[in-house]
Amino acid sequence: MLARLKQMLIKEFIQALRDKRTRAILFGPPIIQMLVFGYAANFEIHHVATAILDLDHSQESRELVSRFSSSPYFDVRRQLTDRNQIVDLIDRGEAVIALQIQPGFAENLRKGQTASLQAILDGTNSNTALIASGYVTQIAQSFAQDYQRDRMQRTAPQFVKLVPSVELYQRPWYNTDLKSRWFFVPGVIGSLTLVLVTTLTAFAVVREREIGTLEQIMVTPIRPWEFILGKTLPFFLIGLVDVGLIATVGTFWFQVPFRGSLLVLLTGTVLFLLCMLGVGLLISTVSSTQQQAMVTAFFFIMPAITFSGFGFPISTMPQWLQWLTYLDPLRYFLVVLRGVYLKGVGFAILAPQMLAMAVLGIVLLSLSVFRFHKALD
Amino acid sequence: MNHDARSVVVEELVKRFGDFTAVDHINLETRKGEIFGFLGPNGAGKSTTIRMLCGLLTPTSGRAIVAGYDVAHDPESVRQNIGYMSQRFSLYNDLRVIENLRLFAGLYDVPRSLVEERIAWALEMANLRGQEKLITGTLPGGWKQRLALGCALLHRPTIIFLDEPTSGVDPISRRQFWDLIHRMSGEGVTVFVTTHYMEEAEYCNRLAMIYRGSMVALGTPTELKHKYMKGELLLVECEPLGPAVEALGSAPDVVDAAVFGNALHLVVGNAETAIPAITEFLRKREINVTDVEKIQPSLEDVFVSLTSEHDPSRNLAVQA
Structure with missing residues (x-):
């Protein structure tokens, strides 16, 4: 047997x-x-092909753009001059994200009003788009926060301490860097x-x-x-x-x-x-x-x-x-x-x-x- | 049961696949040491019958006793006592000759102390001594068949089933293979062999002719030639053959007419009276007759005669 x-x-x-x-x-x-x-x-997103249309040409808008170009997540490949270029670039797949800074961006900021930044995303790959838009939000928020603090420091330093804020500490267990x-x-x-x-x-x-x-x-x-x-x-x-x-x-x-x-x-x-x-x-x-x-x-x-x-x-x-x-x-x-x-x-x-x-x-x-x-x- | 002189007993064996009846109420018995031939065209039910006898297929109805054991109830005991060689070569082509032999010796429970001796015997019998290390797939067809027979005999079965063992093998190897079959039979092994080569059928002790699932004849080759021919056989050499065979179908006295090579075989009631009548009949129809003579029927004649009886449309002869 x-x-x-x-x-x-x-x-x-x-x-x-x-x-x-x-x-x-x-x-x-x-x-x-x-x-x-x-x-x-790998689901991580690095070097997302990015195009930027800065219609404001201000110090503030350049500062915002530099935050994107210095981030490892975005690869700013094109500086655009015309809104129509955006459609073409995204259609061709040469850019996954296009950021448009509206005219009056700096002016609104200086007045203490809401300034707008538009992000157009190629949603074909929903996952990449979702993650990239998350990074855009992060950068925009930190820019706004820094700008606020900066302004307050200069105009009313005595109030800086009175502005409440919540700071988030993320501690992902098992995979610290996610x-x-x-x-x-x-x-x-x-x-x-x-x-x-x-x-x-x-x-x-x-x-x-x-x-x-x-x-x-x-x-x-x-x-x-x-x-x-x-x-x-x-x-x-x-x-x-x-x-x-x-x-x-x-x-x-x-x-x-x-x-x-x-x-x-x-x-x-x-x-x-x-x-x-x-x-x-x-x-x-x-x-x-x-x-x-x-x-x-x-x-x-x-x-x-x-x-x-x-x-x-x-x-x-x-x-x-x-x-x-x-x-x-x-x-x-x-x-x-x-x-x-x-x-x-x-x-x-x-x-x-x-x-x-x-x-x-x-x-x-x-x-x-x-x-x-x-x-x- | 084991002291019975019968090695295989088949009673009313039936196998159906859906609506198709592959084997239709077959009855036969084989004696120990007999070479029993199973003759019939492809698709007649030969392989299906053999597979049932080996316990590879379950009979739809009927009974088969092989080596004293019922194939439906005790297939394992049957397997212990039989050897089987299937139609297709089914040893492992990627193993060496010796590795195939060792594998089957092990699978057939050959006692360890006997393995080497049996393998040596099988190599000797198959005339493969010195070729042990060759990869099986590289062997010529005839060698492969002998090795397959050797593997199927390692456990010294009392019955061996060979399903078209010589198909695709050259004539000399076929001859050598039949020498082996006779040797096995001489040693008391029952050899149950299927074939569609008529000349091989002549080597068998007894034959069963099978056609469309039914057994149409059973007996020794000589018995078959005499018992199953409805009359005597004439060989007719004439030109042209086609119109001749067509015309002869309606000729008086002619039971059956068929083309055999470049001549005609006619079955007639009485050769003496038929020879002049046939010659005359053909001449009248402007067919050039060169020779008409009485001949001994071959198994092929018997087979053609029997099948045309069972299924007239299949035969070349056109009958009135």
Whole structure:
């Protein structure tokens, strides 16, 4: 009985690891993808292409413009002279934001009235526009505050102390600088593992069905669970090595702090891999060709990543969709990854996620063993 | 049951896929050590039957006992006692010869102490000694088939099922393969083999002819040739063939007419009286007859005769 399993495993490892190209495919792309995605998955906005139309030409307006041009968030590329130029620049995508300072800006300020600054944003990418407009607000407010204080200092210094103000101290925990990369790198680790392990597993079984070797295996006395274990154990180990590799890249290359314990991460990874092997096997039981398996895997992978909280917050999804996300193993694994990396929390806090993955993993694997008959019909 | 001289017993076996009946109430028995041939065109239900006997497909109804075990109730015991070679080559092409052998020795529960001996035996039998390190995918077709047979025999099964084992193999390798089959049979192994090569069918001890899911004949090759021909067989060489076969369909005495290569085979009631009659019949229709003689029927003649009986439209002959 163990001899059958042992021979299955020997065969799987030879097939997976002997060929140099196959070996390279198992370990190369995950690392490369981790490097590329680590750089790409970033919501921070720097150097937003900015155009400025200063119709006031005053000392005040120049001071405001200089605040923008000295900010790392804005890249003032064009000084405009005509309002019509704005439309053209934004249409062409040469500017994401155009700031227009109205004539009389300085005059209004000096009179103690409200002076206006108009920001026109390219809302195509709503996220960039939203963040950029936040930065505009910040700069405009600090300019106004400084201008007020300055003026008061000069005209009525005795009142400066009487002006009330609230000062905000922000202390973001776990990610002091709010680097979005710290948020995304653990997400990339999770989604890469998902794609890798489900497709590898699904293809491994379907390939045997397609080329006919499965039929030859099925006439031997091997038990379904021996076959399935023989097929999945190698991919489980390969998946574990891959997680180790990409997590190393995330930690040392992207400098994402690893604050928790390796044991917690390992436990979470093992449970997540069980789920992914289950999904991969299920895909293989419903597909008779590799092409079908690819399409089916695609229909699983896209929603699994979308609903996991990888990029879009689950809390903003409609309620019925939020219920659906509870079926997504990646949802739990991302909480574990981010918890271990950034928060440094342990089993006590991550227990619900671990439990959920364990339950999903057992259900998925039992379902696939149940569905895998040793028959062709 | 195990002391039974019958190795395979099939009773009223049926397999349906939806509305399509692939195997329609087949009955047969094989004896130990017999080479039992399953002859029929592609799609006749040969592979479906073999797959049911190996426990790969569940019968819709009927019963099949293989090596003393019911395939529907105890497929695992059946698998322990049979070897199977499917139509497609289904060993691992990316493994070495020796690795495939070790894999199947393990999967078939060959006791560890016997593994090396059995592998050596299989290599010897398959004439692959010294080629152990070759990658299986690089072997020529005939070698692959012998290796597949070796793998299927490692656990010394009492019955071996071969599904078109020689399709796509050159004639010399085919011959060598049949030598192996005879050797197996000599050692008491029942060989259940499907084929659509008529000349291979002649090598079998007994044959079942299967057509559109039904068994149309059963017996030794000689029995089939005598029992199932409705009359005697004439070879007619004439020009042109097309109009001749069409005309002969309505000729008196002719049971069946079919084109065989560049001549015609006619089934007639009595060869003695038919030869002059046919010659005359064709001459009248301005067909140039060069030769008419009585010949011994081949299995192909039997097969054509039987299938035209079951399905006249399929035959080239046009019958009155």
